Amino acid sequence: MSENTSTIAARAPVPSPAVLDTMVKIIMAQTDMSHDDVVSALDCTNYDLKRVIREYMTGGASASASASASVSNSTSVNQLRFSEIRKFMDKSDEQYYRRQEMTKIYNQVLEKKKAEAAAAGAGAGAGDSVSNL
Numbered sequence: 001m002s003e004n005t006s007t008i009a010a011r012a013p014v015p016s017p018a019v020l021d022t023m024v025k026i027i028m029a030q031t032d033m034s035h036d037d038v039v040s041a042l043d044c045t046n047y048d049l050k051r052v053i054r055e056y057m058t059g060g061a062s063a064s065a066s067a068s069a070s071v072s073n074s075t076s077v078n079q080l081r082f083s084e085i086r087k088f089m090d091k092s093d094e095q096y097y098r099r100q101e102m103t104k105i106y107n108q109v110l111e112k113k114k115a116e117a118a119a120a121g122a123g124a125g126a127g128d129s130v131s132n133l
Contacts, residue, residue, distance in 0.1 A: 012046040023049050031056045 015023070020042070027038045030053050038052070045051045075083070 012048075015047055020047075023047065027052055027056075 014020075020039075023042060024035060024038045026049060027033060027042070028035065031038075033041065033056060041052045041055070042049070045055070
């Protein structure tokens, strides 16, 4: 009896024509597939809308091929997304600290020039007061 139950669960019922038409429109909007291709792909995937689009995006690989590809390829789409975010954050972090370091050096040079100008001004001012005496 368990064999009978697993066979029933393995095959999804055919959706109503209205639902099927809606699914076809959604898939055709997301892909470049023709109406006949979409209907046959839905039939092959037990009317799994997401799976049809996913297989189209991965190059039309069959279910077994895409499963083995995902096992051999250790990075999922989500991992790729977060690795790109991490790279972006690392780059901006590096640029931030570089700007902070440049600002620190700029301020040190500016303070040194101000000190030199103040010393030159004080020396000139002291020289004027001595010469006036």
